[in-house]
Amino acid sequence: MPKRGMEPIRRAQLIEATFFCIHKYGFAGTTIKRVAEKAGTSVGLVLHYFGSKDGLLEATMRSLLKKLGTNLQSDDISDDDPKAQITAIINSNFAEDQVSPEAITVWLAFWGQALHTPKLSRLQKINLARLRSNLRYWLSQLLPKEDARFAADGLAALIDGLWLRGAFEETGIQRRHARDICLDYLNRALK
């Protein structure tokens, strides 16, 4: 029962199915066949829309990074309260819909794979730099430049490390605990 205008719908379905498969089977175990089955379509259709498996994976990573970067923009905090801005960044990184076991697993899978796939590597580097430079910007309003850089590097690593360890906690990330650790780091850095 094919209808016109299916392209965006199919693309979204297939990306969603790819998330599911990476979460369930890992990067190595994610095959086009499995993705197609999960999405309820044929193998041929996947390649019709994404050209190749690499194309599908790249689109999926783009979608993931977009998701992970979206939360922040919805908040509107006054620009003259840097600490509130940083707090918002921390909160957004541990918002409920960001730290699902599925999100963490897939995020980690891409992290590992990006080391061996130039296109994914570029996306990953952009994302890494973004968090750090955002933190640097707001911290530099509160601290001398060098201290701001130092604290931003630490805070960025701390956030990622909490994510990383969260991948192995059955319950997913302990959101409040993770948030408290980051806020504590921030408060101590500002003293």
Place this chain on the structure above:
Amino acid sequence: MPKRGMEPIRRAQLIEATFFCIHKYGFAGTTIKRVAEKAGTSVGLVLHYFGSKDGLLEATMRSLLKKLGTNLQSDDISDDDPKAQITAIINSNFAEDQVSPEAITVWLAFWGQALHTPKLSRLQKINLARLRSNLRYWLSQLLPKEDARFAADGLAALIDGLWLRGAFEETGIQRRHARDICLDYLNRALK
């Protein structure tokens, strides 16, 4: 030219070759054939000694974790100086031979794969818990119990996060910088 007593030598060679392949090709791209070629042996021999690809990978992860956990024991610091003990833990995690791009890449690859391989998952959890409990033990000599747990969780995440980000720096981890961030965290936690 086969000789007796080759088993331990071959095992070591093959594990070494597996490191190389995981670093170069990633987890998904590491095949028995590539490992055998790198080690200069035949495909059959790999399976002769490790039974299966999974067996080889498990042995390789065991070897990696052993490497990463070795440094500490060589240091001997008096037990009545907890801060020195913690400093030694931090230093050992960023010791030169621990933070080679190869080590970080392989470590990260296993981290991602362990989520989908029960045997690797068990190894991984043991390792995660070890760092944290070591930190807890020494911190609890300097801080109230709850504060010690809090700081240990933060410091463990910070260390792992610095490793994680180091995977994407062309130069590998900036050892001194990473160390300074951790020591700074420690000092502030003890105030």
Place this chain on the structure above:
DNA sequence: CCTAATGTTGAGCGTTCATTCAATGATATA
């Protein structure tokens, strides 16, 4: 020297993978 144990290989098996391709179904437009 013979034999048993160890070390090693390469061919071959069945499976699964990503990808190509020709063909068909459905819809909008003219």
Place this chain on the structure above:
DNA sequence: TATATCATTGAATGAACGCTCAACATTAGG
């Protein structure tokens, strides 16, 4: 209603995978 375009499928292909197995080479002990 005709036609071009979009949506979709399933079969076919060739390569690569992990793994089995029979056979051979080398060595140590009796």
